[in-house]
Amino acid sequence: xxxxxxxxxxxxxxxxxxxxxxxxxxxxxxxxxxxxxxxxxxxxxxxxxxxxxxxxxxxxxxxxxxxxxxxxxxxxxxxxxxxxxxxxxxxxxxxxxxxxxxxxxxxxxxxxxxxxxxxxxxxxxxxxxxxxxxxxxxxxxxxxxxxxxxxxxxxxxxxxxxxxxxxxxxxxxxxxxxxxxxxxxxxxxxxxxxxxxxxxxxxxxxxxxxxxxxxxxxxxxxxxxxxxxxxxxxxxxxxxxxxxxxxxxxxxxxxxxxxxxxxxxxxxxxxxxxxxxxxxxxxxxxxxxxxxxxxxxxxxxxxxxxxx
Amino acid sequence: xxxxxxxxxxxxxxxxxxxxxxxxxxxxxxxxxxxxxxxxxxxxxxxxxxxxxxxxxxxxxxxxxxxxxxxxxxxxxxxxxxxxxxxxxxxxxxxxxxxxxxxxxxxxxxxxxxxxxxxxxxxxxxxxxxxxxxxxxxxxxxxxxxxxxxxxxxxxxxxxxxxxxxxxxxxxxxxxxxxxxxxxxxxxxxxxxxxxxxxxxxxxxxxxxxxxxxxxxxxxxxxxxxxxxxxxxxxxxxxxxxxxxxxxxxxxxxxxxxxxxxxxxxxxxxxxxxxxxxxxxxxxxxxxxxxxxxxxxxxxxxxxxxxx
Numbered sequence: 104x105x106x107x108x109x110x111x112x113x114x115x116x117x118x119x120x121x122x123x124x125x126x127x128x129x130x131x132x133x134x135x136x137x138x139x140x141x142x143x144x145x146x147x148x149x150x151x152x153x154x155x156x157x158x159x160x161x162x163x164x165x166x167x168x169x170x171x172x173x174x175x176x177x178x179x180x181x182x183x184x185x186x187x188x189x190x191x192x193x194x195x196x197x198x199x200x201x202x203x204x205x206x207x208x209x210x211x212x213x214x215x216x217x218x219x220x221x222x223x224x225x226x227x228x229x230x231x232x233x234x235x236x237x238x239x240x241x242x243x244x245x246x247x248x249x250x251x252x253x254x255x256x257x258x259x260x261x262x263x264x265x266x267x268x269x270x271x272x273x274x275x276x277x278x279x280x281x282x283x284x285x286x287x288x289x290x291x292x293x294x295x296x297x298x299x300x301x302x303x304x305x306x307x308x309x310x311x312x313x314x315x316x317x318x319x320x321x322x323x324x325x326x327x328x329x330x331x332x333x334x335x336x337x338x339x340x341x342x343x344x345x346x347x348x349x350x351x352x353x354x355x356x357x358x359x360x361x362x363x364x365x366x367x368x369x370x371x372x373x374x375x376x377x378x379x380x381x382x383x384x385x386x387x388x389x390x391x392x393x394x395x396x397x398x399x400x401x402x403x404x405x406x407x408x409x410x411x
Numbered sequence: 412x413x414x415x416x417x418x419x420x421x422x423x424x425x426x427x428x429x430x431x432x433x434x435x436x437x438x439x440x441x442x443x444x445x446x447x448x449x450x451x452x453x454x455x456x457x458x459x460x461x462x463x464x465x466x467x468x469x470x471x472x473x474x475x476x477x478x479x480x481x482x483x484x485x486x487x488x489x490x491x492x493x494x495x496x497x498x499x500x501x502x503x504x505x506x507x508x509x510x511x512x513x514x515x516x517x518x519x520x521x522x523x524x525x526x527x528x529x530x531x532x533x534x535x536x537x538x539x540x541x542x543x544x545x546x547x548x549x550x551x552x553x554x555x556x557x558x559x560x561x562x563x564x565x566x567x568x569x570x571x572x573x574x575x576x577x578x579x580x581x582x583x584x585x586x587x588x589x590x591x592x593x594x595x596x597x598x599x600x601x602x603x604x605x606x607x608x609x610x611x612x613x614x615x616x617x618x619x620x621x622x623x624x625x626x627x628x629x630x631x632x633x634x635x636x637x638x639x640x641x642x643x644x645x646x647x648x649x650x651x652x653x654x655x656x657x658x659x660x661x662x663x664x665x666x667x668x669x670x671x672x673x674x675x676x677x678x679x680x681x682x683x684x685x686x687x688x689x690x691x692x693x694x695x696x697x698x699x700x701x702x703x704x705x706x707x708x709x710x711x712x713x714x715x716x717x718x719x
Binding site: 278279282284308309310311313314318349352355356359360388389390393 | 586587589590591592616617618619620621622623626657660663664667668696697698701
């Protein structure tokens with residue numbers, strides 16, 4: 104079971120006050136210290152659109168220095184893919200949407216243009232570089248609602264031949280997927296594309312189904328799951344709309360299920376507490392809070408008659 | 412799919428400042444107006460232990476007046492069962508724990524004594540009265556940790572013959588169950604006790620698995636699920652330790668899955684917002700917040716480049 108810690112990208116990007124680069128790298132080092140071995144450390148994107156990630160090259164360099172850490176960086180188009188590669192990145196995450204309308208809003212181009220860009224990125228990919236393909240809005244689009252499975256599969260029909268070894272990640276961008284739909288998509292995708300080596304799942308906890316959907320993905324034999332420490336990732340323009348599934352919720356759940364993901368929960372909760380306290384952060388998740396409450400209040404359980 | 416709204420009992424009991432009886436009944440009426448047709452409206456229990464529920468008889472009378480509402484009340488022992496019946500209750504929920512240590516703490520007697528009490532309650536049950544049997548700590552006990560499935564099944568070996576038509580509810584008291592264990596318990600229980608007519612599930616969202624576990628129960632063919640509006644039910648002595656799975660999270664999820672439970676989400680969210688605002692409440696759940704954010708911020712989705 105591989106957890107990809109995406110907090111330094113998907114979490115930080117939604118925080119308004121700039122987090123000092125040193126502070127970002129310190130958190131990344133602590134995540135690494137907790138056992139995180141794969142991370143989306145930043146994105147190479149427009150500094151105008153996402154000022155928080157303007158320090159991508161420096162953050163990437165800080166993350167790359169850590170032993171045994173597989174550092175992926177997100178890129179929205181060819182121009183930024185080139186910059187990432189120039190900065191030394193050898194694991195890219197390219198994003199496009201199953202929803203045309205969302206793709207236009209998210210990366211400012213049509214799905215067709217995104218596919219063409221992807222083809223050129225793949226052609227220029229350095230020897231040994233790895234690619235993760237993020238398919239956003241495969242379940243639901245904020246603009247047009249539910250997306251049919253076929254829309255995503257049709258996009259993969261075109262994308263997969265360009266780089267058969269790419270890891271394919273289904274993203275529940277709005278958090279409105281339910282476990283049955285997560286399972287259904289992966290089952291249909293596996294059946295149609297048996298050649299894909301690795302499937303991944305990226306979900307949001309906006310409606311409280313973050314862990315439930317991750318478990319559904321795991322049961323569909325997906326063994327790469329994205330998560331964000333402290334559940335960071337809420338949209339800065341939607342107070343209360345929480346972010347990615349919290350890494351600590353996922354690690355705790357896996358632990359309860361007897362599944363090892365190599366991450367130390369206590370150390371993860373420690374660094375997640377720090378992240379939750381960042382100025383402008385809108386933390387999510389439950390486990391950090393529940394365990395903090397237990398640790399702080401040892402007598403909590405000796406209350407009379409709670410009735411179960 | 413039947414949802415039992417347990418907020419007026421499990422939610423209110425953990426709130427410290429007394430909620431006026433009229434306010435409780437007004438919330439119960441609004442829940443009924445939203446389509447709730449089964450409710451644990453209160454508990455007949457020691458007023459010293461749970462001062463918040465000292466108005467049980469009045470709240471029960473208010474709930475009973477509502478058209479088509481199946482009102483169950485929780486009782487911890489024979490003495491209070493008698494009081495509930497005197498007050499007119501015809502649907503009791505009796506609670507005992509699979510964990511001896513928890514039973515001692517929760518209802519101040521051994522499991523054996525609880526079983527004996529149950530036998531006497533059953534003997535004195537009025538014609539036509541219904542019984543729900545809540546088995547607490549069947550997955551995990553706050554004092555001794557994980558509970559083996561066999562402990563619960565052994566308890567049911569003794570309890571079931573006393574009243575074969577009782578509804579049996581497995582309660583995840585600590586919120587530490589995972590979907591695999593929820594499914595496992597119900598599968599084992601169904602195999603051993605095919606005579607049981609109705610199984611139910613009562614879970615907490617303390618670790619974020621409230622809805623995930625409810626779905627696992629549903630997949631194990633459990634069609635009665637407890638939930639609490641606004642996710643009320645956190646322990647008053649553990650700030651941050653959230654309560655029951657939120658009714659609105661469950662109703663929203665069922666709606667997304669195309670399952671009708673007869674409850675109007677908009678009206679439910681409206682009354683849940685009121686409950687979340689009660690003095691001393693520690694609300695939980697995600698859907699209330701997510702939908703409130705969406706309603707309040709219509710332009711939220713037109714943000715540039717969020718990358719999915």
